[in-house]
Amino acid sequence: MKTSRYLTISSALVLLVASLSMNTWATEAGYGAQNNVSTHNHFALAEQYENLAKEMQAKATEQMEILEHKPRSSFFGKNGQHIKSHIAYKISTFEQAAQDNLEKAAYHKAVAAAQTSPELTDRPAEINKQLNKAKYKANQHSGL
Structure with a gap:
């Protein structure tokens, strides 16, 4: 029970951190493209x-x-x-x-x-x- 809960929480945190870093990179790229109209x-x-x-x-x-x-x-x-x-x-x-x-x-x-x-x-x-x-x-x- 504790192991499955630990794995679920840790995998959710890993996915959250991965998506946050992707969003930051995408925002910076979008900002540069937006200014270059x-x-x-x-x-x-x-x-x-x-x-x-x-x-x-x-x-x-x-x-x-x-x-x-x-x-x-x-x-x-x-x-x-x-x-x-x-x-x-x-x-x-x-x-x-x-x-x-x-x-x-x-x-x-x-x-x-x-x-x-x-x-x-x-x-x-x-x-x-x-x-x-x-x-x-x-x-x-x-x-x-």
Whole structure:
């Protein structure tokens, strides 16, 4: 009884120590990679956010078409009003997500342009002002 308990506790401690050292190493590697964000990554992120915005807008228009082609709530069955209000909520959610993604894309485009443009690097105060404005708008809409 004592031997099995001792082996269980010691093996758990060994695994715990091994995982802690791995997490520390992974965090340091991730920190270095996180600080090394290049201009290329910002352009890629901007494209990704634009594509997400297009997808959200397509979903919103699809839901609008569903709502327009079924003008009466009787087409939706017994809970027609509830379903119509749910579809309207989904439309507004998709439109808000599209707007947020477009703002994030604009922010990443501004960052990438600031990193590549030599004339902008001479004026860091203006760059910081533009970036802070973009961050403020992005944070305002994301609820931070």
